Amino acid sequence: MASNGVATNGVSAESHSPAATHTKSQRYLSTRGEDSDLSFEEVVLKGLANDGGLYIPEAIPEAPQWQTWKDLPFNELAYNVLSLYISPSEIPADDLKDIINRSYSTFRAPEITPLVHLQDDIHLLELFHGPTFAFKDVALQFLGNLFEYFLTRRNVGKTGRDRYHLTVVGATSGDTGSAAIYGLRGKKDVSVFMLHPKGKVSPIQELQMTTVLDANVHNLAITGNFDNCQDIVKALFADPDINSTLKLGAVNSINWARILAQTVYYFHSYFALARQSETFKVGDKVRYVVPSGNFGDVLAGYFAFRMGLPVDKLVIATNENDILDRFWKTGKYEKKATHGPEAEGGIESDGVKAHEDGVKETLSPAMDILVSSNFERLLWFLAYQFAESAGMDDEWNKKQAGQEVSGWLKELKTKGGFGPVYKDVLETARRNFDSERVSDQETLDTIKSIYNEVGYVLDPHTAVGVEAARRSVKQVGSGVIPHISLSTAHPAKFAGAVTLALNDAPGFEFNEKVLPKEFVGLDQKEKRVRDVENDWKAVRELVKKEVEEELAAAQY
Ligand SMILES: Cc1ncc(COP(=O)(O)O)c(C=O)c1O
Numbered sequence: 001m002a003s004n005g006v007a008t009n010g011v012s013a014e015s016h017s018p019a020a021t022h023t024k025s026q027r028y029l030s031t032r033g034e035d036s037d038l039s040f041e042e043v044v045l046k047g048l049a050n051d052g053g054l055y056i057p058e059a060i061p062e063a064p065q066w067q068t069w070k071d072l073p074f075n076e077l078a079y080n081v082l083s084l085y086i087s088p089s090e091i092p093a094d095d096l097k098d099i100i101n102r103s104y105s106t107f108r109a110p111e112i113t114p115l116v117h118l119q120d121d122i123h124l125l126e127l128f129h130g131p132t133f134a135f136k137d138v139a140l141q142f143l144g145n146l147f148e149y150f151l152t153r154r155n156v157g158k159t160g161r162d163r164y165h166l167t168v169v170g171a172t173s174g175d176t177g178s179a180a181i182y183g184l185r186g187k188k189d190v191s192v193f194m195l196h197p198k199g200k201v202s203p204i205q206e207l208q209m210t211t212v213l214d215a216n217v218h219n220l221a222i223t224g225n226f227d228n229c230q231d232i233v234k235a236l237f238a239d240p241d242i243n244s245t246l247k248l249g250a251v252n253s254i255n256w257a258r259i260l261a262q263t264v265y266y267f268h269s270y271f272a273l274a275r276q277s278e279t280f281k282v283g284d285k286v287r288y289v290v291p292s293g294n295f296g297d298v299l300a301g302y303f304a305f306r307m308g309l310p311v312d313k314l315v316i317a318t319n320e321n322d323i324l325d326r327f328w329k330t331g332k333y334e335k336k337a338t339h340g341p342e343a344e345g346g347i348e349s350d351g352v353k354a355h356e357d358g359v360k361e362t363l364s365p366a367m368d369i370l371v372s373s374n375f376e377r378l379l380w381f382l383a384y385q386f387a388e389s390a391g392m393d394d395e396w397n398k399k400q401a402g403q404e405v406s407g408w409l410k411e412l413k414t415k416g417g418f419g420p421v422y423k424d425v426l427e428t429a430r431r432n433f434d435s436e437r438v439s440d441q442e443t444l445d446t447i448k449s450i451y452n453e454v455g456y457v458l459d460p461h462t463a464v465g466v467e468a469a470r471r472s473v474k475q476v477g478s479g480v481i482p483h484i485s486l487s488t489a490h491p492a493k494f495a496g497a498v499t500l501a502l503n504d505a506p507g508f509e510f511n512e513k514v515l516p517k518e519f520v521g522l523d524q525k526e527k528r529v530r531d532v533e534n535d536w537k538a539v540r541e542l543v544k545k546e547v548e549e550e551l552a553a554a555q556y
Pocket residue numbers: 134135174175176253291292293294295296297298366367461462488489
């Protein structure tokens with residue numbers, strides 16, 4: 001339960017089965033220090049902590065005898081990983097297995113997330129075999145079923161306004177939106193409001209969202225960029241009125257369940273490599289390369305590493321929106337365009353200035369993000385490790401970490417950045433991570449050269465990762481460490497960039513080589529979307545009105 005005993009969106013310890021037995025990793029705290037000892041169900045339904053922080057487990061568990069998981073199919077491996085963070089007193093083992101099985105039954109590949117050899121030391125982890133052809137499906141199919149499980153349990157014997165109705169508000173630069181909508185469409189007791197930057201997602205991404213006509217799905221096209229959408233979502237969570245009356249829920253990677261579900265494929269791909277390679281054995285080290293925006297995907301790799309997976313480094317690959325790359329190079333985390341006089345005229349929501357000029361539109365639009373929300377979670381662990389050097393106890397370290405993170409985030413909000421962080425903090429970050437920035441031209445060159453060399457068509461986000469992987473291989477030397485580069489989306493979602501790169505390639509024909517049958521005719525379907533100004537209060541009023549109409553129409 002929240003430290004003050006009150007949870008602002010109505011999620012309270014009384015409303016779920018008491019955690020009779022749990023480990024530390026099955027209880028959760030806020031990165032800003034004011035919430036602690038929450039259950040998995042509480043943090044999944046609340047999404048964001050009352051103090052504005054993100055939830056993390058009170059401890060990262062070591063995966064017991066993880067080496068013996070080598071030959072397990074995806075779903076069994078998922079159960080082993082997830083059950084370390086979810087107490088069976090909250091979700092009994094058979095129920096968790098059922099949720100996992102249902103979540104991955106919608107995937108087109110039997111391995112769920114297959115690993116393919118691309119070239120030399122680089123392997124591609126294909127994460128796009130779910131219903132919406134992007135890595136988000138891995139977590140959002142699971143999260144949709146989790147919401148359903150918790151709501152069904154809470155609503156037994158209840159009718160009408162007594163039922164727990166969750167109002168999901170999310171921000172998307174294209175992929176989270178459709179994956180969340182496919183995970184939640186038509187589900188009872190949930191309304192979904194998905195905010196995307198108008199005209200700044202790819203045409204296929206837009207169609208995937210706006211052609212879903214279920215009554216509980218609402219697409220809002222915001223005049224602005226992705227950060228404006230993310231700021232509006234955070235402003236809604238910070239508003240006690242709407243948060244408590246409408247019981248807001250999160251589907252972005254601020255929701256802990258997103259990170260947790262994504263941890264599974266790091267283990268799965270490691271073992272796939274051990275099975276597929278003649279030279280790589282369980283226990284050997286691997287590098288993961290992760291195209292990054294909001295820092296959720298690479299953070300899941302950090303959890304896998306802390307659980308015991310032999311990871312040499314996690315390589316963060318950014319596009320020209322490079323706040324993360326700049327942090328690893330300088331120790332400063334800065335939005336850049338929000339400084340000084342340039343900030344004047346910026347667009348304000350929740351007191352955060354976000355400047356249009358701050359985000360560049362690139363060929364990998366899903367990563368056109370100025371501020372990476374999950375970076376806060378890593379900062380907490382870095383601050384905790386720094387505090388440990390004082391030789392005090394766990395409680396003291398946690399308190400210090402919470403204070404440090406709150407201070408940094410406050411500076412980010414008021415000054416547009418913070419840092420340089422302490423030398424030891426940066427050194428710890430550099431021990432586990434590397435970073436690379438990849439330009440649009442390099443993205444196009446990579447799509448082109450990989451197609452010419454091995455005939456594989458990369459999507460532009462995956463190409464950012466592959467270029468970073470090539471640089472990393474060069475740096476460590478050929479044949480030294482295998483690299484698993486995450487392939488985060490199917491190339492058909494980004495026809496513009498792929499065609500730009502390959503229109504001269506001999507024999508390349510987009511519809512024949514790339515387009516899956518699921519996308520054919522999407523543009524002929526009916527669409528439903530509302531244009532809304534970049535104004536969180538306008539969004540709040542619209543959400544209130546639509547939810548009221550849905551509740552009035554509900555027959556249960
Ligand atoms: C295709 C694609 N690649 C990479 C990313 C970046 O992932 P993350 O935000 O978890 O860093 C995103 C969006 O988040 C995406 O949609």
